[in-house]
Amino acid sequence: MKTPLDHLHRELGARMVPFAGYEMPLQYEGILAEHNACRTGAALFDVSHMGQAQITDAKAFEALVPGDILGLKPGRQRYTLLINEAGGIIDDLMVANLGNHYQLVLNAGRKDADIAHIAAHGIAVAQKFDRALLALQGPKAAAILPEAATQKFMDAGEIAVAGIPCIITRSGYTGEDGFEIGCAPEHAETLAKILLQRGATPAGLGARDSLRLEAGLPLYGNDIDETTNPIAANLTWAISKRRKTDWDFLGAGPVRDMLENGAAEKLVGIRLTGRAPARAGAKIQRDGEIVGRITSGVFGPTVNGPVALGYVRADYSDDNTPLDMIVREKPLAGFVAPTPFVPHHYAR
Amino acid sequence: MAQKFYSKDHEWVEIGQDGLATIGITDHAQTALGDIVFVELPEPGRSVAKGEACAVVESVKAASDIYAPLTGTIAETNPAIVEDPALVNKDADAAWFFKMRLADATAFAELMDKAAYDAFLETLS
Secondary structure (H helix, E strand, O other): OOOOOHHHHHHOOOEEEEEOOEEEEEEOOOHHHHHHHHHHOOEEEEOOOOEEEEEOOHHHHHOOOOOOOOOOOOOEEEEEEEEOOOOOEEEEEEEEEOOOOEEEEEOOOOHHHHHHHHHHOOOOEEEOOOOEEEEEEOOOHHHHOHHHOOOOOOEEEEEEEOOEEEEEEOOOOOOOOEEEEEEOHHHHHHHHHHHHHOOOEEEOHHHHHHHHHHOOOOOEOOOEOOOOOOOOOOOHHHOOHHHHHHOOOOOHHHHHHHHHHOOOEEEEEEEEOOOOOOOOOOEEEEOOEEEEEEEEEEEEOOOOEEEEEEEEEHHHOOOOOEEEEEEOOEEEEEEEEOOOOOOOOOOO | OOOEEEOOOOEEEEEOOOOEEEEEEOHHHHHHHOOEEEEEOOOOOOEEOOOOEEEEEEEOOOEEEEEOOOOEEEEEEOHHHHHOOHHHHHOOOOOOOEEEEEOOOOHHHHOEOHHHHHHHHHHHO
16 A cells, blocks of 8 residues: 555655555665654654544543543543453554544554454444654654644644644654644645655654654554553553553453563563664573563664663563673673663653 | 676675785665664684675664675674774775685686676666
């Protein structure tokens, strides 16, 4: 499949790669330049492969997620999880209260499964997968998008940009300030060109991955999946207070059990002491014994060193615990490190 | 100027007057790899067979093996690209990886010359 910005990507000289059934830009100028543009200026990502959808029945939807949706005020957005009966994560998603409806933003590779799951529980859900979604991220994002500059982190609203009706949230997946901007597909290229003209640098999936990993944000399919209990994935914060009292969402039993009795293994940040990255799949060893595995690993351009996320046995999950990552059959020294690896810069 | 030869793994090989073969990766290879952030080179003295993985380059996103283009012994490695891996992106034709003493000094005849390599690149696009 192609996103509404396919033509623009090719015009800008993107290297296109298959991702979640879509042809997506991996990079334009280069991952390092695009990563740095996002940390110091503003980068524009096409994330139209992600699934936009609408629901209206927040009460019914709450039965499927651990977040407080009824308490989500109009104009506000929240990160939450769809959880299965066994306590595993079906998807992680954003929910925004837009007044007359709630907007969901779903992972590309999960959006069909999500819609089927929500509908199977008798909740009316309208998929809007044809809509475009742009992410404008970086310290200069608000200067480039003054139309939304009064928003605070996780605000959401319907705002026009150069006459184009958009749904804008002040959020993202890079750790930087910024916006995600949804619009009708026929307006996507015009909108993208306006943002590029205002000074944003086009950025691809390569930079998106290095940015999110430095920000310590898990990637569905790598760091979390249907077998992952949110407690093990360090997502306890995504269970709202009221939901932790009532435990009235699908999969609440196994989640509560792990919260109360502890996780056998935990998702942690890992830094390596050398320059060579440990990638997804690398085994984690301690005193010759396998105690975990890397689920995402990259050379962090801002950190100027390798960073990773991985699961380790709970007794080795404390910060600064020394670990060896097995890369090309050799141990690379590293240690458990707090995330984010690069501080978040949200407009709170 | 010494003549350069090329392998199908996108390495260049330059035969010097001292009989040593200097090996690097081509501009095509560095473009395909993207921003190189880490280089691991073989130990001098190591014997390598043609096609054997003997060095590693890591871009932000992925690791790639560099193969010995011919059989021989590693004589010397280039510390400059370990110190500053971006040199490989800046000038792949100058940023050499290692020098080898070839087991068979005439073996470079198995490799492609510039015209043949350019023609080979055409077949890939």
